[in-house]
Amino acid sequence: MSTYLITGATGFIGKRLVKLLIAKNHKVVLMTRKPVQGHDSIVFDFENDDYSKINLKGIDVIFHLAGIAHNMKSFKNQNDLYKKINSDSVLKLAEVALKYNVKKFIFVSTVKAGGIKLNSRKMISEIDQNTPEGIYAKSKRDAELRVLALAVNSKMFLSIIRPALVYGPGVKGNLDIMLKAIKKGWFPPLPRVSNSRSMVHVDDLVEAIYFVSNESKANNEIFNVTDGRTYTSREIYDAMCYSLGKPIPKWEVPLFVFKIIALISKKKRTSISKLLGDESYSSKKIQSFGFKVKRSLKEMNETSF
16 A cells, blocks of 8 residues: 655645545545644645655655645735745655655646647647746746656656646636636626637546556656546536526627727736637647546536545
8 A cells, every 4th residue: 555645635636636545545644734634744834844854754656736826916026936836845845755765756737837829729738838828837837847857867756747727616716716706697608709728627637646646657757637628618607507507698798898898908808818718738648548537517516526
């Protein structure tokens, strides 16, 4: 029986991963800022604590999910914070893992680390490395490069997972904001534009993370993870209405209304571009290794964990 260490274990994805590993009879240790009742824990704060004090004796595999994804307006030096939490922490934890002869290190990054041009019809694969946009994506790409360089000349197994936008019960971030807005009735029915967006169910993502950790050929590889489908923004809107038990509106706000708003406001222009633009990724690589997804957006409210 292997012993797994999980960072970010109290988050949306981490909680599901913990349940998956326990269901498979593995011993799980959580690395959190505060002890978690009912679990073995290593108490550690990636922002303030000393990495030399981390004891990883007995740990076989590390799943590093911890990080910050959203705009931290309360911090003056956002670039420094993102670098410290999303990049430096990955390298430093991997260095400690090498010291303790941890066998495997799985880093959960993001498809945004590969970069993408909004409104581009091309489905981005792992070999298409564009310039990442934004602090979050740049910090994740920096982490990828640093940990790959560290691991390439070591005996430690390393794989990098790049999830697309993750959905499922208890979802966080922008999808949660959109869900709440639809529930309250003030998010407008989106136009039926033929854009293309990639997503992945949280159940399939944690299964993919575990799958890669057990695939010997996955060493020093990067994998996009999606549910193998693409969705229009209107399909996402309709799926959310369905998940909330709300009737799907037969009408829609015309596209020209969004275009007018985008012309008036530069800030809104960026938001509308993200909302109605294209952002699709290929997950054929992990599929070629034998991984198969089980869920689609219609199962947004369902989970095995």
